Amino acid sequence: MHRWWRPSLKNWKRRSRPPVDIDKSILMSIPSLDIRRFTHPTSAEDRAAFVRELSETYREWGFAGIRGHGIPDTLTNAAYEDFEAFFGLPEIVKKRYHVVGGGGARGYTPFGIETAKGAQHHDLKEFWHIGREIPRDHAQADVMPANVWPDEVPGFREHGYALYEALDKLGSNVLSALALSLDLPEDWFADKTNYGNSILRPIHYPPITTPDVPNVRAGAHEDINLITLLVGASAAGLEVLSRKGEWVPYTAEEGTIVVNIGDMLQRLTNHVFPSTTHRVTNPPGEAARQPRYSTPFFLHPNPDFLIDALPQCVTDDNPNRYAEPITAHGYLLERLREIKLA
């Protein structure tokens, strides 16, 4: 896990912003914000207030709920139905979509492989990775392999990729708001993420039938990418580590997408936006016999983007924590080895 220190909200504000009253309720639980205040603003003041509130929420939690995103339930539900249909296939069929030596980049990764960094036991999950569709003669094609699609589930490709594109667009809006909060141009991330190596990851956590397993559904970890958007988890279990070091259960309300900061954005912002540790716990008692489905979208920068701390995030109180910049692809490879995917 990362060191749990980061510049306090108070110091950051004192250093770089005029004083603003913070709504103390953000300290109690993870706020949800309506992104229409940014995409369809009723006034410039309210749009600026949204940017401020989003930024404060991330500095405190590294997590936020996003409402008003416009992604229809019909799309999310159709995609989830197809994902569940795939995971319901016999293991021997699913394994045909496991790309041996592919580091789990595309297609199916069976149960028992991914292991949180530093954990003794593997996670209790199987998953699928959908990547960006780019021309096969694209300069980045060697590090962004072609997708594979399961023949057995006819809607999987259409619904899966539609969800990929919808979350990519929503993520870009969140990044635009964060860019403004860092005094960057609103479109600063656009040409750094337009061929980002982003991944949609439908996950199946099967029923837990053996009592007292030492494994957990997903061990405590931080996400690798810039931001993660999590839509429609089918059951409780996600927990977020608060600044005080307490595990806070976080199940978003219907219609709310969970959006959290990953390590690449933490590194770019020199920890001003923290990549918060989270995990998925095993439900107690009989509830453990229910499966859980969830689908995070890991929004990545372009593979050749150089992650170098933004000058406005490096101050006397918060000196640059990284000796050298690193490309997004170099960083990804380092991290995939740690979680036993590469």
Ligand SMILES: O=C(O)CCC(=O)C(=O)O
């Ligand atoms: O299943 C979830 O709700 C979260 C999964 C997660 O944190 C991850 O795959 O990185």
Ligand SMILES: [Fe+2]
């Ligand atoms: Fe995660």
